[in-house]
Amino acid sequence: MPRLVLFAIDLVAVCLLVFGLYFPRHRRRDLVVAYLGVNVGVLAVAGSLSASTVGAGLGLGLFGVLSIIRLRSTELDQHEVAYYFSALALGILGPLGGGSAWLAPGMMALILAVMYLGDHPRLFRGYRRQVLVLDSAITDEVALVAKLEQLLGARVHAVSVERVDLVSETTAVEVRYSRRAGAAPAATAGRPAATAGAQR
Incomplete structure (x- = not known):
């Protein structure tokens, strides 16, 4: 699957995560900006630097470094941490999904489904x-x-x-x-x- 298509799928997925799930349920505007910024920032950096020789290491490195920076800045509730890591994972899956054509989109859909069910108001x-x-x-x-x-x-x-x-x-x-x-x-x-x- 072309990388530009994966990038577009990531942007749709993060918009669903933020505007379809998080904000309607929790109404915290500052984290909307944070989730979008983290996702697009990781997508841009990973998309620019990804190569077959450094893809896996780059993804893990970005995941670790950015989570340390973000989680040390302010105190987050556990559900907000879950949304943060979901936005981060979506941004990494876009350029570094690899594998079959539907692996990355399938993993993105899985993340959205888990967040939809796990944070459902009726649960x-x-x-x-x-x-x-x-x-x-x-x-x-x-x-x-x-x-x-x-x-x-x-x-x-x-x-x-x-x-x-x-x-x-x-x-x-x-x-x-x-x-x-x-x-x-x-x-x-x-x-x-x-x-x-x-x-x-």
């Missing part, structure tokens, strides 16, 4: 993660889980205590839970602090 939609600050110091894990379930109106699956302050009588926890059908959180059971964001 584990009842599961959440939050960081909470409770207005009491609780050192007993059973009592802590019971208080969190009362506060959230949910079933708590995992709790990680980040800080217990016996002076100010507060407990900071990271909790992973799933909402019970028809349950509403009890507003008076504690006071939630800044949340780390809900994750499906």
Whole structure:
């Protein structure tokens, strides 16, 4: 398959990834620019330098170096990391896909399909993660889980205590839970602090 056709397929694929999947689901504009820039940048560099003798090494080198630079710049949520690596992989597959005529397009389609299904809003939609600050110091894990379930109106699956302050009588926890059908959180059971964001 001609390389220009592969380049065009990559551009269509990254547009589907960014504008068809990521932005409608997460609405973070700055990462739209990052994903497009990473993809097109890798596509341009790999397309210019790719040769049969350095193709595989070049792809792995670009993948490693760019991921270190990007992941050290700002903190990303895990789903944003997945989109980042998907955009990077699409950019590498364009010029370095090699093999049969449909190998690279097939791998691109596989990436899009996995991201569509793995980040689908209906997948584990009842599961959440939050960081909470409770207005009491609780050192007993059973009592802590019971208080969190009362506060959230949910079933708590995992709790990680980040800080217990016996002076100010507060407990900071990271909790992973799933909402019970028809349950509403009890507003008076504690006071939630800044949340780390809900994750499906």
